Amino acid sequence: MTRADRAGGDSDPVDDATLALLIEVAGTPKPGNVDRRRDLEGLRFESFLGGAVGAREGLELAANDEASVGDAFERAVAGMADRAGTNTQFGCLLLLVPLLRATVAGGDASAGDLGPDAVDRVTRDTTVADAVAFYRAFERVDVAVADPPADATGLDVRRGSDAAPTLRDRGLTLRDVLALSAAPDDPDRVPDRNAREWVEGFPRTFRAAEWIRTDEGPLTDRAARAFLGLLAAEPDTLVAATHGPETAREASARAAALLDGADGVGSGAAGVGGIGADAVHGADLDAAEGLATAFVDEGINPGTTADLTCAALYVALRRGAEVAP
Template identity: 85%
Template sequence: MTAARDPVDDATLALLLEVAGTPKPGNVDRHRDLDDLRFDSFLGGAVGARAGLELAADDDVPLGEAFERAVAGMADRAGTNTQFGCLLLLVPLLRATVTEAASSSGRLDAAAVDRVTRDATVDDAVAFYRAFEHVDVAVADPPPDAADLDVRRGSDAAPALRERGLTLRDVLAISADPDDADRVPDRNAREWVEGFPRTFRAAEWIRTDTGPLTDRAARTFLGLLAAEPDTLVAAAHGPEAAREASTRAAALLDGAAAGSEGVDAFDADAVHGADLDAAEGLAAAFVDEGINPGTTADLTCAALYVAIRHGAEVAP
């Protein structure tokens, strides 16, 4: 029955479940607003993004066009940037879902998503840049040799993209592998160029967990944050602050080894045993300190979508 459900419905549900999960230290959830972001804004963003998600499920529509439309709809309904990173991950996942439905396997997996991102074009990259004109997105400065590719240039970067022949995957590869070893890579970009390993690993954490999906999402959020420093935290506060936030999250996992890093560093039992009561204290501390692990929320949303497609249910 799950496989027959509309993937756009599942993607919308993933957006709603992600923001409803609590506690997600430093992020908006159903118990917490931030000074400049509210829970209901995320609900509006999920609804507004739907038209773009429907385009992502249409194999005849360019991927970048679907993404830009989703971002524009989100921004129009939410009035701000709520789920830009979530949509960057959901759009190729949705496209892979519909392309695989017509194949012999019929199953959404990492190989299917990798094929979708490898097929991205220069036009998709141009549309991705246009999406930044709809919302303010917190991003780090580009490398010195890529100043003309700063995403904050929006459509003005189109000539450089076309001259260099850069596809959307090419552009994201620049952020995924920064030259500075101390710089925290863009985790969403790494998903695009590495075949979504964090997404699929975290989806298994969710699928094999028990209890409400919102609680599973909250535990998975902690696991993802513990596994790797958050890109948004690093952009706002620096790499060391991002790594410290991950260490603090790891302390809430069941039997997690100190200093472990990477999504494979924690097994499902460690994540399933995450202490959500203790996470309430960390949530309050992160809000006070302005620590907002937004990229971790994006990955959690993507993992929820995959888990739902693989059989996770909201029903008890």
Template identity: 75%
Template sequence: MTDPVDDATLALLVEVAGTPKPGNVDRRRDLDDLRFEAFLGGAVGARPGLERAARGTAGGAGPAVGDAFERAVRGMADRAGTNTQFGCLLLLVPLVRAAADPGRDLSPAGLDALCRATTVEDAVAFYRAFEAVDVAVDDPPPGADDLDVRRGSDAEPAIRERGATLRDVLALSADPAGGTDDDEGAGDRVPDRNAAEWTEGFPRTFRAAEWILSDEGPLADRAARAFLGLLAAEPDTLVASTRGAATAREASERAATLLGVESAGSGAVGGVDAVPTDAVHGADLDAAESLADEFVDEGINPGTTADLTCAALFVALRRGAEVAP
């Protein structure tokens, strides 16, 4: 069995190498403010934090994911010089912890148990990580202004007063009750899909890992097809945060059209389980090149979908996927 930290590092590298991933940096495309090689540096810089996740807490007292995440983010930022893989690391750290812990299981149930075991200290470390990089986030839901992640370590007193664990904090973003988007008629704002993984047992990650494992061809191409499936399934959180929910839904509808599947009226198919595997495997990457150019020109950057793709690659690698032909 390969080392979980090696697999996590490889997942970060293969994710950015996959192309086309419409709207994202890949091996053929840079964005105006973000280059391919920055992601390579971010993957290298994050490694000490991933190693911390694999070690866990001395004496087995807890998952220690908060400290590992903060270290990974700071290392990423130091080497890349910017925020390249914040969301990827938020998903990879608990996955690495689960894979490295002989007492845990790399499965939806195992990840759910690990996330529920997080502590207030994990939450405090998570907030400190926001001081290392700029992260596009929505305003907190009503009644949670004191837990706005943009406050960084200034939010520590409120976290401790509430007794909020890391999972508790992420649950606020996963289900932003009462939140609405500014776009006319857009309806409720798009939930944070990465946070939802934490509260739902990583269903998107494991479903996309199945797509990758059962697909054929180069691993980076399989990752690119899985990206399209994830984008078609649900609107992207980063697109919603930066361009509005209506644009995020439209982007998902365009991905669904490329896959030849019908959207469910919200601009997406209606979740990963509603995306047929054969539609993902049959994705036309040549046609996706045109969509990629359009998204870059329009400033549509589905970064959260890339995060989920990276997490799926990690699970696929742990289950036998290889980069060798």
């Protein structure tokens, strides 16, 4: 019986989440990101392997509905940081934890209805305590984030535990906090794509999962093509935070040029719904090697796009994607 026949039913969701972390970093080329052929300064491929292993205890908590989402995330980040020695997969874990919880929300992982509605219920059920745990996680590693709006300095995630009184006074849940990043007041500011997943029902994740599931060839190649599709669709949050919105939009346009027949895509504003599976499946990975070299040389690191790719891999694995030929 193939995994497609099982449709994820006989596999452990924590195993699938760990595998998604491993396949994401092994996929190549993912322009600007660490992969099995490229390291970045101070960030090596094996660090991501260690981070995936270290995060497992937190992922197991996420699959246990007796633990809170915030505690599971904080534990996953702590384990990642301890084993990798740095921040490797903070954003991946922020997406994987609610996806894992949604998988087992019905009390039976084999029967879990892993879809937008289930994940939306998980994020809506988060609490102020989850938000406090999320802020504590920032004390474990350095995470590149944009400065908060002038009227929200008290909620700057870089304050860590010091923000807890503000969170409690305002009664802000974890979903509330992420909603602030998902819809910035400045129209020129690139929204936090991971935060938008949390408040919109993970549309990018589920769309890219179908790109991966219906593609052919090794999962690492499918992941690389999905990465290009996600980057082409919308500007990357990390690139915008480190280089500015215009550079982020230009990076998306450069990725779109590698998609097959992606006419009209390239402004970095098409959204995942504006890119078809055929365009993603036809992405030129050979040409992407040149873009990968260029992005590394220019210091352009679409890390948020890698996070979304990891989340999509998890959903694709749960829906029957297979690592075996």
